[in-house]
Amino acid sequence: MKKTINKIAVLGSGIMGSSIACHFANLGFKVLLLDRLNDKLSANDHNKGYNLQTSAIRNQLVRDGLDKTLLGKPCPIFSAKSLPLISIGNFEDDMIQISGCDWILEAIIEDVNLKRKLFAEVDKFRKKGTLISSNTSGISIGKIVDGRSEDFKVHFCGTHFFNPPRYLTLLEIIPSTFTKPDVVDFLMRYGETHLSKDTILCKDTPGFIANRIGIFAMVSAFQLAENRCADGRINWSTKICDFSNSRCNRFGYFRESSRWFVGKFKR
Ligand SMILES: NC(=O)c1ccc[n+]([C@@H]2O[C@H](COP(=O)([O-])OP(=O)(O)OC[C@H]3O[C@@H](n4cnc5c(N)ncnc54)[C@H](O)[C@@H]3O)[C@@H](O)[C@H]2O)c1
Numbered sequence: 001m002k003k004t005i006n007k008i009a010v011l012g013s014g015i016m017g018s019s020i021a022c023h024f025a026n027l028g029f030k031v032l033l034l035d036r037l038n039d040k041l042s043a044n045d046h047n048k049g050y051n052l053q054t055s056a057i058r059n060q061l062v063r064d065g066l067d068k069t070l071l072g073k074p075c076p077i078f079s080a081k082s083l084p085l086i087s088i089g090n091f092e093d094d095m096i097q098i099s100g101c102d103w104i105l106e107a108i109i110e111d112v113n114l115k116r117k118l119f120a121e122v123d124k125f126r127k128k129g130t131l132i133s134s135n136t137s138g139i140s141i142g143k144i145v146d147g148r149s150e151d152f153k154v155h156f157c158g159t160h161f162f163n164p165p166r167y168l169t170l171l172e173i174i175p176s177t178f179t180k181p182d183v184v185d186f187l188m189r190y191g192e193t194h195l196s197k198d199t200i201l202c203k204d205t206p207g208f209i210a211n212r213i214g215i216f217a218m219v220s221a222f223q224l225a226e227n228r229c230a231d232g233r234i235n236w237s238t239k240i241c242d243f244s245n246s247r248c249n250r251f252g253y254f255r256e257s258s259r260w261f262v263g264k265f266k267r
Contacts, residue, residue, distance in 0.1 A: 001182035003131070005190070006030060009101040011091070011118060013065030016135055016163060017107035022069065022076035023165040025085040027195065032101055035062035037092040055093075062088045076166045091121065099127050105159060107135040115144050123152050131183065133159035138207045142176040153178035157187055160208060161197075171197035172208050 006029070010021045013035040021033045038060035041052055050057050066088065069076055077083060089097060098104050104122055108114060115134060122132060128151045134144055141158040148156065158174030171191045175184045184201070191199035202208040207215055 001180075001186045003102065003186055003190075005102045005131075005194070007032065007101045007103075009034065009098045009104045011035075011104065011106045011122070012108035013062040013069075013088070014107065014109070015069060016161065016165070018066045018069035019072070019076040019163065020105065020107055020135065020161050020165050021066070021086050022082075023161070023195070025082040026076075026078045026166060028082075029085065031086045032089065032094070032097055033062055033066060033086050034089050034091055034094055034098075035065055037061075037090040058093060059088050059090055062090060072164070074164065074167065076164055078166075091118070095121055095125050098122060098125050098130075101126075101130065103131040103133070105133050105135060110137060110139065112139050112143055115139065116147065119144065119148060119152070123148050126152070130155060131187070132156045133187075135159060135161055138211055140176075140206070141174050141204045142178070145176050145178060154180040155183055157183055158202070158204070158208070159187060159191075160202075160210075162210070169196065169198045170210060171195065171199045172202045172210065173199050174202045174204055174208055176204055 008021075008024050008029055009032040010017050010024070011034050013021070013033050017033065017035070021031045024031045037058055039052060041050065041057060045054075045057060052058070056063075066086070104126055106115060106118060106122075108118060115136065119132070126132065132152060132155055134141065134156075136144065136158060137160065141156070145153050145156045153176070156176065157179045158172065158176075160172035160174065162168040162170050173184060173187045173191065188199045188201060191197040200209060206212065
């Protein structure tokens with residue numbers, strides 16, 4: 001598949017969405033970063049003459065998400081010069097702009113129903129042939145895409161970036177049973193050649209590869225410690241954590257929510 005990616009829409013401006021947006025901007029891509037509409041007006045803003053129709057107020061969540069991420073150490077952006085490549089907006093007012101994007105990447109909260117609801121909106125506005133992907137840490141890609149249009153389903157894939165995306169090279173590519181092989185090949189190749197990632201093809205199983213191995217090892221270590229095992233088994237499982245850590249180099253940044261979620265899947 002031949003495809004030129006000029007502009008990427010990133011949906012969700014939390015830790016992952018904002019830092020993925022920065023990673024793309026670092027590489028010279030234009031990015032549209034969207035998040036929820038802000039529907040709260042502080043007394044301070046009210047006194048300044050703002051109201052809930054003011055654009056800056058409507059985009060407050062997305063701006064706060066990006067600003068907070070930019071304060072991170074290490075900083076997700078190479079140079080402030082790349083920041084103008086990122087434009088911001090909200091799901092209510094600006095979803096129409098995704099029709100001008102070549103890849104729509106979702107990074108909202110790890111909740112299958114919320115992701116499905118958002119993708120139903122995306123399905124209304126995206127142009128046919130656009131790539132769509134989810135940064136989910138472990139939700140089934142097949143479940144997320146269920147109910148979407150045919151063109152959406154064949155262009156949809158899991159693209160699991162690790163935190164922080166500027167530094168961690170692993171990128172899991174997770175097709176569903178609907179994803180076109182061309183799309184998978186493209187993402188596998190593009191991740192390596194244009195996004196400076198080590199792409200790895202995963203099955204659509206809970207936790208995919210890295211989280212599945214890493215969480216197993218981590219939970220095993222906790223269980224062995226709880227059972228006061230004083231033999232070599234704790235070393236064994238922490239070594240697997242170390243293995244995941246060096247292969248994927250990521251556990252220090254892993255969020256509690258994802259850890260809980262994948263843990264729940266494994267029981
Ligand atoms: N944090 C990590 O280390 C990490 C690593 C890899 C993958 N992920 C995955 O990336 C995704 C985002 O994780 P994160 O850590 O950036 O989360 P986060 O909590 O930092 O951000 C979540 C985003 O979801 C938005 N959101 C909240 N409720 C919403 C709703 N009802 N509708 C639409 N959007 C809503 C928030 O405004 C926010 O922008 C998740 O799927 C997570 O599993 C996280």
